[in-house]
Amino acid sequence: MIEVVQTEILANLENKSREFTRIFHGRGGCFKGFEFLTIDSIDTLLFVVFFDKCDETIENELVEFLKTLKTKGFNTAILQRRYVSKAPSEVLFGESTHAIENGLKYHLSFLNHQNIGFFADMKKGREFVAQNCRGKNVLNLFSYTCSFSVVALYHGAKQVVNVDMSKAALNTGRDNHYLNDLQTNCVKFLPFNILKSWSKIRKFAPYDLIIIDPPSFQKGSFIASKDYSKIIRRLGELSCENTQVMACLNDPILDERFVQTLFEENAREFVFEKRLDNAESFKSLNENRSLKNLIFRRK
Numbered sequence: 001m002i003e004v005v006q007t008e009i010l011a012n013l014e015n016k017s018r019e020f021t022r023i024f025h026g027r028g029g030c031f032k033g034f035e036f037l038t039i040d041s042i043d044t045l046l047f048v049v050f051f052d053k054c055d056e057t058i059e060n061e062l063v064e065f066l067k068t069l070k071t072k073g074f075n076t077a078i079l080q081r082r083y084v085s086k087a088p089s090e091v092l093f094g095e096s097t098h099a100i101e102n103g104l105k106y107h108l109s110f111l112n113h114q115n116i117g118f119f120a121d122m123k124k125g126r127e128f129v130a131q132n133c134r135g136k137n138v139l140n141l142f143s144y145t146c147s148f149s150v151v152a153l154y155h156g157a158k159q160v161v162n163v164d165m166s167k168a169a170l171n172t173g174r175d176n177h178y179l180n181d182l183q184t185n186c187v188k189f190l191p192f193n194i195l196k197s198w199s200k201i202r203k204f205a206p207y208d209l210i211i212i213d214p215p216s217f218q219k220g221s222f223i224a225s226k227d228y229s230k231i232i233r234r235l236g237e238l239s240c241e242n243t244q245v246m247a248c249l250n251d252p253i254l255d256e257r258f259v260q261t262l263f264e265e266n267a268r269e270f271v272f273e274k275r276l277d278n279a280e281s282f283k284s285l286n287e288n289r290s291l292k293n294l295i296f297r298r299k
């Protein structure tokens with residue numbers, strides 16, 4: 001039967017175009033025993049899904065066959081195993097895609113999420129961390145895929161504590177360290193809702209450098225206009241003399257003054273030092289509407 005499937009796939013690839021095309025639709029039931037399999041041709045990407053676990057010999061034979069399709073106009077082949085929890089993806093051939101910034105690499109994923117795993121507009125923020133982390137205990141709040149952590153560790157931070165409620169993002173974050181040959185024994189990955197986990201975050205305090213990079217609006221998780229002050233209020237108990245804070249906000253409506261006022265009202269021991277420039281290619285006509293990275297220091 002596997003030969004019939006292979007013939008079908010090759011036939012459907014005969015007139016391959018750049019259009020999204022389903023080249024094997026096992027789910028449709030026409031190929032008995034292959035209901036677990038779909039294959040899509042997406043421009044130069046071959047996207048394969050195993051919905052259920054099948055006989056291991058067939059699975060291996062299929063994978064080997066799929067790898068030969070490289071000669072059919074595909075640069076990359078991704079296999080997603082839906083029968084495994086969290087549906088991990090593996091690259092059958094081609095490059096697993098990553099972004100490179102100042103020599104460090106970050107995994108990208110175009111498969112499951114709206115965000116691709118890396119916020120390119122934060123370049124200047126990462127450069128600030130690189131220049132200010134040596135020997136420091138760093139708290140990375142809303143860490144996502146831990147790009148700040150990678151930078152900090154690479155540039156000699158003593159410890160980095162990453163906190164994000166998304167376990168998947170933290171897993172990619174851990175992989176981002178390995179991608180750069182960085183060991184994670186001085187790195188914590190805490191999968192918690194920050195607003196409800198202050199005692200766990202306090203456990204590793206005091207921090208010398210605190211990064212706050214929340215979403216501006218994530219329904220049910222964080223709404224900057226009402227929740228940002230809850231973070232600023234906690235800075236006293238997380239910091240020590242000279243602690244630096246990089247408070248970020250990427251909201252087109254709330255401006256720089258919004259964050260400064262939060263500090264004046266809730267963390268008076270901190271003084272405002274400067275706002276970081278944005279990377280050239282992310283500058284906008286009205287900088288109030290773009291990313292704001294504000295640096296504060298505890299007296």
Ligand SMILES: C[S@@+](CC[C@H](N)C(=O)[O-])C[C@H]1O[C@@H](n2cnc3c(N)ncnc32)[C@H](O)[C@@H]1O
Nearest residue numbers: 142143144164165166193194213214215221222
């Ligand atoms: C803008 S991204 C952070 C980007 C990241 N700092 C970077 O440099 O790539 C926002 C992150 O906040 C997380 N998040 C939102 N609300 C949260 C909450 N209440 N507790 C913990 N994490 C939260 C989301 O899971 C998401 O990963």
